[in-house]
Amino acid sequence: MTDSAPIGRARIGERDWILLLGLAVGLLASELAETVFATALPTVAGDLGHAAQLAWITTAYLLAGTAVMPVYGRLSDRAGRRPLLLTALGLFLAGSVTGALAGGFATVVLARVIQGLGGGGLLILVQSVVADTVEPRRRVTVMSGIGAVFAVAAVAGPVAGGWLSEHVGWRSLFWVGIPFALLAALVVWLRLPAGVPTDRAAAEPPAPLRLFRTRDFTTTVLATGLLAVAAFGSIAYLPTYLQMGLGLRPTTAGLVMLALVGGLAIGTVLTARLVKRTGRTKPPLVVGSCSAAAGLLLLAATSTGAGLGLAVAGLIVLGLGVGSAWEVAVVVAQTSVGDDAVGTATSVHSLGREIGVVVGTAVVGVWFTARLQSLLAGQLDDQTVRSLGPATLDALPDGALLVVHQAYVGALAPVLAAVAPLALAAAVVFAALRSGKLARVRTGAPASEADGGEPGRIERADRMIR
Template sequence: MSESVQTVTSPGASPDRAPIVLTQKTVWVIFGALMASMFLSSLDQSIVGTAMPTIVGELDGVQHQGWVITAYILAIAIVMPLYGKVGDVVGRRWPFIVAIALFTLGSAGAGFAGSFGELVAWRGVQGLGGGGLMILSQAIIADIVPARERGKYMGPMGALFGVSAVIGPLLGGWFTEGPGWRWAFWINIPIGIAAIVVAWIALKLPSRRNPKPFDYAGGGLIVLATSGIVLLTSWESIVGAEVGYDWGDGRLIALALATVAAVVAFVVVETRVPDPLIPLRLFRNSTFTIATIIGFVLGMGMFSALAFLPTFLQMSTGAGVTESGFLLLPMMVGVMATAIGSGIAITRTGRYKIFPVVGLATTALGMIWLTRITGDMSMVLFGTMIFVMGAGMGLVMQTIVLATQNSVDPSEIGVATSSNNFFREIGAAVGTALFATIFTSRLTENLSGAFPTGIGEGGGSEAGLTPSVVAALPDDVRAQVVDAYTNALAPSFWYLIPLVLVGFVFALFLKEVKLSNEAGMVARGEAVAGH
């Protein structure tokens, strides 16, 4: 930041508190704490995946293993809107410290879990903190850095999501094969403690008081609605793949009806309360609406693609758990390069519309290219494919958050930020569930067609296939299994491409609002620019 920022006493702040000067050094210290916190939260969405077979086997939870991931995603999605609103109402310092503490506590509890139920419960606690870390980190940057200069800070934040999506499986595999899966959780403890200390010392943000009553009804309804959506999209992993989406199941029908009712009730309540949790008038802002739609479709496409590529690599190349993560490194490089590069370019030019337009077009081209994958393809070619897709995603993720924050009143930065992230998270849950259904049905059909009497001499079923089992099959049988996976995965990307193209079309209509030269706290009268 080219100028320092000096805080002044806000209406709810303590009158005897000395003004604080946010120098360039202080901003970078805060930024470091925010980056560490965001990395912790995003990493834990992917680190458990590769360690899952070992974890559920040791804790006797194989039949319900989906809950380990579902509990975390559910908790994150539930609290995102709540943290955004609370931060706007009372200030962001204490909610941020509480979020770090919850995440660190949940990590410790998950690492020491003695049963599967304990693990799921502590993963939920992790998520309650993780959702706050994601939202408040982005909102705090908006508080202390003007939108005109924010790109160079938010670019690295966007790169973190791509980095964690690749590093997570790598670390999960390494811990599982090395010191043990519990270290996948314990590694968060020292980082979390360090983040709390830095936040306590450096994160000097004003507190506020809101004379309007908090929207408890909206909060309760959005918890119910979000829970229903996540549980519906995770239904197959909860009840078991062999049961699946049986719409004759009364539980499933009741859950769907309750979810719809909660969504409708939430919309009604938000139009009537004096200070709504998510002000629906924000959707009359075309920039906010378009950026939110783009976040939703990107979440559907990005996380769906990332979820199944490691499995394909393990089956087709014989790569181990850790090695398959290394093969995804080109995607991480693509995300980092374009997220950071676009952030710097936005800071220099003040223009941002071109990046989501080009990014979504590039992401779509990368997905089209991925429909050409084969079991025996060169890993250099595969790396180039996923580099292209990662480069496209890196241009979009944080740019739309910046556009969202810049388009709303400074008093609603937290709500706007949380809404954008919330819909992206919901998109990821819905997209992954739909993609999993398409891929799994195709795979089952391909394998049953290739092996009508079962796989191998023992007539084993496709449900028992693991990378080690496939590697031990005779060459001709293994080739058929790999082909079945390839022919199931490659065409499935065609279902994601229209979603990304919808986002591309919306991006063409994204208004380029002039980037503000005032930090959020300055615009709200809580700080003044120093010289």
């Protein structure tokens, strides 16, 4: 079968389950590549003599991955999923090997860019393959299973990253995803047919911009973006905060971060039950955003001598907030448009969310490192500052160690307090949703129209934009 040949949509069977499991393994590799570095950032940057530029290790991956998301989606609609998946996995593998063999900080950053170019396509392509191979009534179940990959990466990544960087070395963080990516590539090559589905071969991709003529869709994208900037921009640097500000070992910091994951899990489960029973989406969105802001303020109040209690409480409250709002926002974005535009709405909403994560990570990182350099200037010599990391803290005299702890807390705490109002702004925007309740049955119309609100069909919006 050639790449240009169309393929049919079959009921899911043994072949498809093997394919979906292989794709989940590949997605796990890309997610681990992002999360394992959370607790290892100070170690990598300190070992390579670039502690003040540690933000680039995370930002490079996120920027590259977000930039290519729409490219992968559009090209795969035309050329088929398999060649784009193999390309994404190949780039991820190339970046992993480059990073593992890197001799300097610039090469590590380049490796993260290459990894991101591959990893950024995997989520979009996996969702597209699910749409191609799984019948609609079973698709939610399959997507929930694939969504569990993110939970596994969120739990295992920081812990594994801390342990590996402390006991094996930070280069192992690049090697760890290679077996998963190779297995995924083999499954894709052997199990995924070439070409495009028969029902999409002649179809023109929908125009994403027309979705923004629907008020609730635009509101949801904007609010989710604000929440992403505040919450995920901060989360990327919390393991560094725990290690360098509170003096925890990398492995211990990874374990403490499980408080955040626990809050996420509890918030997600409780909110899912609430929405299923009542159909109301606005309360968890508003309350969740406010909870995220409260968690950031609690973390900002943590000081070197305050102990772990306040930090753990802040992580739990932040996790509860994000867990309450994050997945509900996806459902609201999908139901705010007609059934014929659900796929496009999902991809546009995901892209907006990732842009928020990238912007937040970059802004918090630059602001944090700038403050850190300012606070350490004149306190320690330049060589000591460049090589700061968990492994070098033990060699510092007590006076210098206290200076480092206070500098890291003094650098990040005000930034956390400053971005917390963005989460509150997200709550205000969510409160402006026109429709706050999901319909019991699918009507083919946006939720606002199905519930008796102002009509907001995409067809009407398309005419308006033209």
